[in-house]
């Protein structure tokens with residue numbers, strides 16, 4: 001029986017060695033913002049399912065890096081009428097209280113936790129989400145079903 005923790009650890013490893021496809025613009029269905037292509041989900045799923053879905057698309061789960069990107073993501077959540085918001089590719093499943101990026105396992109530099117969060121409610125909240133109606137981050141149970149966005153870098157003027 002492979003635990004969710006192990007599955008996430010394996011996916012983190014795969015994502016770390018994955019290389020991006022050389023493309024000059026975003027594919028159909030993807031939206032360009034600041035040199036990255038974004039795909040927003042139609043339905044809410046668990047954190048692990050969101051990670052897997054992004055991996056299957058050759059992408060990664062959204063990792064918000066600054067307040068400008070966050071404002072833009074907020075707008076996308078609002079336009080789509082998301083109930084909560086989107087998963088963020090940050091988790092403290094390995095060391096409680098230490099949220100790290102799933103792609104490079106480093107601590108998160110830009111954070112925007114809501115006041116009093118992360119609170120690890122009932123000791124079972126290890127996955128980060130952007131909670132758009134509250135304009136901040138929350139730690140949620142990884143099994144909760146939330147919308148998500150996948151991202152991948154855009155490569156400019158690449159010559160073969």
Ligand SMILES: [Ca+2]
Nearest residue numbers: 119120125139
């Ligand atoms: Ca929480």
